Amino acid sequence: MNAVPESAPPGGPRRHLATRSTAELVSLVVSKAVELARKEVVLAQVELRDDIRTELHAARALGFAGLGAVCAVNMLLVAVILALSQVMLPWVAALVVAVAVALVAGVVALVARRRLVRTPLEDTRQMLRENAEWMHRSLH
Numbered sequence: 001m002n003a004v005p006e007s008a009p010p011g012g013p014r015r016h017l018a019t020r021s022t023a024e025l026v027s028l029v030v031s032k033a034v035e036l037a038r039k040e041v042v043l044a045q046v047e048l049r050d051d052i053r054t055e056l057h058a059a060r061a062l063g064f065a066g067l068g069a070v071c072a073v074n075m076l077l078v079a080v081i082l083a084l085s086q087v088m089l090p091w092v093a094a095l096v097v098a099v100a101v102a103l104v105a106g107v108v109a110l111v112a113r114r115r116l117v118r119t120p121l122e123d124t125r126q127m128l129r130e131n132a133e134w135m136h137r138s139l140h
Contacts, residue, residue: 044124051117058115069105
């Protein structure tokens with residue numbers, strides 16, 4: 001049985017692009033563009049999953065920071081206010097402790113914020129730019 005169909009052009013199934021008709025070239029470009037678009041979607045899905053995973057880790061860290069801040073406020077307000085109330089008014093002692101705990105919680109929140117994704121889908125955006133440039137060069 002013959003491996004090459006009868007309708008195949010002379011020289012094999014991959015003729016040189018210069019010998020193809022405009023319709024064939026357009027069809028080839030469209031099929032390649034569709035294939036590229038499908039691959040871009042898959043890449044975007046993978047990158048989005050990674051970005052979401054990173055965001056969840058940062059959100060979890062922020063949640064623990066918040067929980068730690070609440071626990072710290074409770075423990076410090078009870079222990080330190082009782083100690084400071086021996087040398088100052090209890091409300092002044094409570095205010096001093098609350099300000100200190102707020103500062104610590106703020107530092108923890110800033111550290112966790114740095115872990116957030118700054119530019120989502122960065123790889124996909126770069127790939128799309130490169131593909132657009134390639135298509136522009138190919139068509140001109």
